[in-house]
Amino acid sequence: MANAPSDIEALIEMMAKLPGLGPRSARRAVLHMIKKRALLLTPLADVMQAVAATARECLNCGNVGTRDICEICESEKRANGELCIVEDVADLWAMERAQVFKGRYHVLGGTLSALDAIGPDELRIPKLLDRVTSEGITEVILALNATIDGQTTAHYIADQLEHRVTVTSLAQGVPIGGELDYLDDGTITAALKARKGF
Numbered sequence: 001m002a003n004a005p006s007d008i009e010a011l012i013e014m015m016a017k018l019p020g021l022g023p024r025s026a027r028r029a030v031l032h033m034i035k036k037r038a039l040l041l042t043p044l045a046d047v048m049q050a051v052a053a054t055a056r057e058c059l060n061c062g063n064v065g066t067r068d069i070c071e072i073c074e075s076e077k078r079a080n081g082e083l084c085i086v087e088d089v090a091d092l093w094a095m096e097r098a099q100v101f102k103g104r105y106h107v108l109g110g111t112l113s114a115l116d117a118i119g120p121d122e123l124r125i126p127k128l129l130d131r132v133t134s135e136g137i138t139e140v141i142l143a144l145n146a147t148i149d150g151q152t153t154a155h156y157i158a159d160q161l162e163h164r165v166t167v168t169s170l171a172q173g174v175p176i177g178g179e180l181d182y183l184d185d186g187t188i189t190a191a192l193k194a195r196k197g198f
């Protein structure tokens with residue numbers, strides 16, 4: 001990297017900031033893209049520019065898409081009274097990949113954490129409580145990661161929704177400390193189908 005031009009070094013440094021890539025992996029990826037410039041680098045740059053210009057957060061649920069209200073929230077077929085609560089968009093996409101949940105989602109944007117000074121107002125919990133009332137939600141499914149902060153958040157939400165709606169959580173298949181984005185589709189399907197009261 002010491003002999004690379006500064007713009008290539010900058011690209012390597014930016015790539016190294018991506019999850020799962022360190023400096024060595026980023027260097028290999030950048031060199032591969034440069035070698036395949038016409039097939040990879042130029043189209044990737046074009047797509048990244050387009051996404052940077054059009055990507056936005058759904059004003060309703062927090063999903064990422066290209067419109068103010070995402071397709072899931074707009075779909076009347078998904079207005080079945082079920083609302084699945086996830087920590088972040090990667091978890092929502094993991095649930096969608098399994099193709100088993102047919103309701104709507106709510107992305108919290110993280111979990112409660114006293115150490116990091118993240119309370120309910122720093123997350124999308126107030127918006128969640130509003131949606132439960134305004135959208136006629138009958139069941140809230142807590143699909144939060146099985147971490148201490150995830151479970152603390154789940155308990156907080158369950159307490160807030162007590163006597164308002166049925167609150168369930170994912171069941172078997174989700175290991176303690178596991179994150180939804182890393183689970184296979186079959187595990188997510190089994191966990192959703194075997195959900196239980198929270």
